[in-house]
Amino acid sequence: MGFRQDFEPLALSELHGFAESRRAEGWRYVQTLAVLTEEGVDLVYSFMKDGHLANSVVSIGRDAVVPSISDLFLAAFVFENEIHDLFGVTVEGIAIDFEGSFYQLANEAPMTILSPEQAAAREKARKVAAAKAAKAAKEAGGASDAPAAEGGLEAKLAAMDPEKAAKVRAAMEAKAKKEAAAKDAELEERLKAMDPEKAAKVRAAMEAKAKRAVSAEEGGE
Amino acid sequence: MGYASKSPWVIHYDGSSCNGCDIEVLATLCPGFDGERFGVVNTGNPKHADIFLVTGSVNEQNIAVVKEIYDQMVEPKVVVACGICACTGGVFHDCYNVIGGVDKAIPVDVYAPGCAVRPESLIDAIVEGVKVLDEKAAALKAAKKGGR
Amino acid sequence: MGKATVIPFGPQHPVLPEPLHLDLVVEDETVVDCMPQIGFVHRGLEKLVETRDYNQFIYIAERICGICAMGHSLGYAETVEELMGVEVPKRAEYLRVIWHELSRIHSHLLWLGLAADAFGFESMFMHCWRLRERILDIFEKTTGGRVILSVVKVGGVARDIDAGQMSEILATLEGIKSDYGALMRTLLTDSSIKNRTVGVGAIGYDDAVALSMVGPFARASAVNYDVRSFGRGAYGDLADFQPILDNQGDCYARVKVRCLEVLQSIDIIAELAAKMPAGDIAVPVKGSPADGAQASNVLEQPRGECYYYARGNGTKHLDRMRMRTPTSQNLAGMATALKGCDLADVNMIILTIDPCISCTER
DSSP: OOEEEEEEEEOGHHHHHHHHHHTTOEEEEEEEEEEOSSSSSEEEEEEEEETTTEEEEEEEOOOOOOOOOEEOOTTHHHHHHHHHHHHHHEEOOOOOOOOOOOOSSSSSSSGGGHHHHHHHHHHHHHHHHHHHHHHHHHHHHOOOOHHHHHHHHHHHHHHSSHHHHHHHHHHHHHHHHHHHHHHHHHHHHHHSOOHHHHHHHHHHHHHHHHHHHHHHHHHHH | GGGGSSOOOOEEEEOOOSSSHHHHHHHTTTTTHHHHHHTOOOOSSSGOSSEEEEEEBGGGGGGGHHHHHHHHSSSSSSEEEEHHHHOOOOGGOOTTBBOGHHHTTOOOSSEEEETOOHHHHHHHHHHHHHHHOOOOOOOOHHHHHHHH | OOOOOEEOOOOOTTTOOSSSSSEEEEETTTEEEEEOOOOOSOOOGGGGTTOOOOOOOOHHTTTTTSSSSSHHHHHHHHHHHHHHOOOOHHHHHHHHHHHHHHHHHHHHHHHHHHHHHHHTTTHHHHHHHHHHHHHHHHHHHHHHHHOOOOOOOEEHHHOOOOOHHHHHHHHHHHHHHHHHHHHHHHHOOOOHHHHTTTTTTTOOOHHHHHHOOSSSHHTTOOOOGGGGGGGGGGGSSSOOOOOOOOOOOOOSHHHHHHHHHHHHHHHHHHHHHHHHOOSSSBBBOSSSSOOOOEEEEEEETTTTTEEEEEEOOSSSOSSSEEEOOHHHHHHHHHHHHHTTBBBHHHHHHHHHTTHHHHHHHH
């Protein structure tokens, strides 16, 4: 007997009928679990027959009401109580319903609380993946090397240990400051050598540019 | 050795542990390490016990139970925190449901670290606990005499 | 018709190694209904995937349960390998199965001791645990730990067993057989033990299937299901593997199935040790699971089938890791078996499902 597994999507409205047909065909109920997603919660129901592990993924919003399958499979009551307590999913008609006191917890629906660091880390990973995809598309179109190189560096930093990445960034900033200071010094030399009126105009233009850059940054924040 | 410590009876409770330390507590009392030759007997009744062996990082639901067993024990009594989870919360110290160690629920006298705590460590911890038990018994006796 | 009384059982009880609370509704000496209350061991460790990356999480997975520690680390590693498409070398698969079968022997011996203690046979408890110490010595010699082994990693295993250690292991297991034979004879033929176990807490085949039971608990009711018969990993190289079944479905049958499984595990280890291939014990694993990738896995732990699920999100941290342990599946069966039994048999019935509450609640 071989073993294989697959994942199939399933609509919430078809859930109870699907479970009934599984029972009629002699499938064994394996488990129910919940995963937190951007849009809401994904419920994965698993059944097994003759070595085939079939996982059905039901995507629901946080406020959806899920029909219980514990009338067909009594063993499901454990998992349905658990997803109610940990994820805040409402399940109707559980055979043995603990009504929220299956686990006595410090916070409500703790698995839905995503810490800010985690949310930031996932955002970053998404940006890195998007940057990689954009880079691949650009290379296919034959773009220049410079933005690609930066995208690659960003990706490297994102994949690094955060402390190390912070150190690298700090080193990069320091280097950039040094370069900018060197550039300023060079420009000063050139201005001194220039005509004084022209030098004053150049300085005024530079200040205006700097002001605009600062306000753009603030506006962007 | 005072009279209370010649044969310290222990009561064991699993305060949200993974069972690793619990089976090492039982292994200490079994023929492999034989804690029973020191007179250590595992009892289920808090009123009969001198030493309370707690394992586990104690979750919200368990705080009341641990306190209840501790309150039911009769003075002089000693608490031994077995395993690193009972001492400081162990690998689970940042879990949402864990309060981080038994000493946040009841006062602890001896800490025995380890994951899982080794039976040799436990025997050492019980012997330390017995010393504390002697001190407490002497203090009780002195307090009674002083009261008269 | 007697008056109904409610007797609270647990969470602290001499026979229970773990906290579990039952409200038993009793009429005279018969249990009429039972309301379980769990949640005393819920630590919420599945949320720790957010702060530990997929390599570090294996240490958390091991500590879900100290008795089935090896099984959980193995199941977790296999699931992540499935998620990332990593193929483990053959020698590593063999080593994993040898440690896993040793873990099964230690778990069953532990359980036999606790079951004997549950009906009052304390010296049998001591004998079983004395034999178990020899298995723990093997663990300590080969991995460094008695209970938490930490020897499985994503990509293979962390340590090797050389030929000298392997022959020592086989010699120890042979040495256990005669003592174990005496214990088995006592457990299965002694009349006072039979009085306490035969006919107690019986669950028939149809009920076992309807309640989706797994593990030796179900195999004692003639449900022919054992994940090892799928032949994955080193199990596929066994000449012949047949799950051990019994059709009585009572406590005696469950004791018998577990006793025979110990002997079966000793034979499996001997067979695999003879066939062990040479080679690497691990492959390096780089990168992270892809965003949105999902994988599931099943493993036969000493208590039954354990289901694992992992989902990646493109970072080194998994999005979700979930273990569904055999005891959560068997809770419905336990609640059914307890109805109608005698109060004195409650201990025995609870213990024969081999409850591992810390596995259930994580």
